[in-house]
Amino acid sequence: MxxxxxxxxxxxxxxxxxxxxxxxxxxxxxxxxxxxxxxxxxxxxxxxxxxxxxxxxxxxxxxxxxxxxxxxxxxxxxxxxxxxxxxxxxxxxxxxxxxxxxxxxxxxxxxxxxxxxxxxxxxxxxxxxxxxxxxxxxxxxxxxxxxxxxxxxxxxxxxxxxxxxxxAGRPRWLHHGSSISHGSNAESPSTTWPALAAADAGVELVNLGLGGSALLDPFTARTMRDTPADLVSVKIGINLVNSDQMRMRAFGAAVHGFLDTIREGHPDTPLLVVSPILCPIHEHTPGPSAPDMAAMAEGRLRFVATGDPADVAAGKLTMTTVRDELARVVAQRAADDPHLGYLDGRELYGERDAASLPLPDELHPDAATHRSMGARFAELVFRGEGLFAERVGTGVS
Known part of the structure; x- marks a missing residue:
């Protein structure tokens, strides 16, 4: 010094x-x-x-x-x-x-x-x-x-x-999601996909991406309800599948309850529901996920899906069934909520992306994928006719 x-x-x-x-x-x-x-x-x-x-x-x-x-x-x-x-x-x-x-x-x-x-x-x-x-x-x-x-x-x-x-004078974007929103495998804190999207759009980010903990917990919804925000998004699904903590009967009602609580504090705020990005091991196979012990023995961190696809009929969740239910819930609510939107997570990372940028550990995107996801989210949501565009001045006039 x-x-x-x-x-x-x-x-x-x-x-x-x-x-x-x-x-x-x-x-x-x-x-x-x-x-x-x-x-x-x-x-x-x-x-x-x-x-x-x-x-x-x-x-x-x-x-x-x-x-x-x-x-x-x-x-x-x-x-x-x-x-x-x-x-x-x-x-x-x-x-x-x-x-x-x-x-x-x-x-x-x-x-x-x-x-x-x-x-x-x-x-x-x-x-x-x-x-x-x-x-x-x-x-x-x-x-x-x-x-x-x-x-x-x-x-x-x-x-x-x-x-x-x-x-503090910028529009405030409040986002909740899993470890992918948290930033797992991103290069650095300002290059997680939410941070990159926020910088692109010129908004102030409040990131409630919680690794392994996006489980529709009521206390998270109440925190979001009470947090000042101009824009709100929730990315729902992967942790409910890979932890195997919920069945379809509870899932739809829990999503409704989560959104109801957020709406208590943000009745007219643009609210975007984002479904899971592509996750090949869990597209049709339920959780839980578990570490691949053979890979661990080689010094690599990799996950496998341990559920049985036959259990989907009994209500076990997969990426596919979660996306279908989220789209149904949002469509139902949107009839009375003009500020509610839905984004299929595969628009951020889908099959073509998986071919060129596979998930390194089968669950989490790498640094390059964080960059592409951030750019795509900004383009789809903050610009043109995107749900957030009007509030940040980037919509079509």
Whole structure:
């Protein structure tokens, strides 16, 4: 830090964007994407980890600073039998352009066993990420936190004063989905498909993509109901299939209930229902999904579908039956809800895409697919006659 007169800026909701709540800890603040009352209603470990991973959460401010430091305590995940995970990536954007990237070593670790579900947490030290050589002019600075790494914020230091970002004036897009919306296998936090679509459309993203946890939970619907938003979307299906937690009789009613709750807080807001992207292993085969142990033995993470297609007749869910039911529910509701829309997820990733860009682990898209999905969503939804186009000024006049 030699040569700089550093200023420390309080890490508040005015600086930290995209989080539902900032929990004060002994070391700093921990961003959560669901509020405490919602977290208290579910003690599932996967859910707790997913909502604490700050997908879409970023520090945003205006400054003339040429150097910025961010001290954090990341939480690294170590999976038994799987190859080591890379450190989480922080993206630096200056005036909306990706300018630099970095990672923070050290921090806490959680050791996980995918087979038994056992988890062990170990504490570690904080680390500091430094970006230097920024242009010496007034500018918009964003630091996107790792989308897949729980990140406790300790301190933000700059060599010039910081003031509130202009991003709060943009239309606010609230999105909920599974690990694909969360950003699994994306290159970095600002290149998940929702982040790319939001940047393309010039809207502010609030990402409630929750890896393994898009299960039509009532507390998620109530959180969305109570979250200010100009645009709302829900991507429903894959987690209900690959966790095998619901049958068709419950599914349709649960979708209605989820949408009813959102509508209590957003009665006239454009609301888009998105069905699952193509997932070949689950198109006609129910869940649950399970790790492929032979692949694990070779150091590769891959999933297989373990359900029986014959059980579909008894109500087990597949990608195909979920899409059919979602289309039916939306069509039924749309008669009385002119601001409700439906998008078949295969328009974002379908059979032609699977031929050229197969899902690496059979469930999650790779970085290139995130980019194409983000571009397609922006084109289909934010432009032309898309459901969100009128609210962001990109519709056909």
């Amino acid at each position: 030699t040569g700089h007169a550093w200023e420390t800026t309080a890490l508040t909701n005015g600086i930290v964007r995209g989080a539902a709540e900032l929990e004060v800890t002994s070391r700093g603040v921990l961003p959560h994407r669901l509020p405490a009352w919602a977290r208290a209603q579910c003690d599932d470990g996967q859910f707790a980890m997913a909502q604490s991973q700050p997908s879409g959460v970023r520090l945003a401010f205006r400054t003339r600073a040429t150097a910025v430091e961010l001290e954090t305590v990341p939480t690294k995940r170590v999976y038994a039998g799987a190859p080591p995970r890379p450190d989480g990536v922080y993206d630096l954007l200056v005036d909306g352009r990706l300018t630099d990237r970095g990672s923070v070593a050290g921090g806490d670790t959680v050791h996980l066993d995918l087979v038994t579900g056992a988890a062990e947490r170990r504490s570690g030290p904080s680390g500091t990420l430094r970006f230097a050589g920024l242009p010496a002019r007034d500018k918009e600075v964003e630091i996107w936190l790792p989308h897949d790494e729980t990140t406790e914020l300790v301190a933000l230091r700059t060599d010039a004063p910081v003031r509130t970002s202009d991003c």
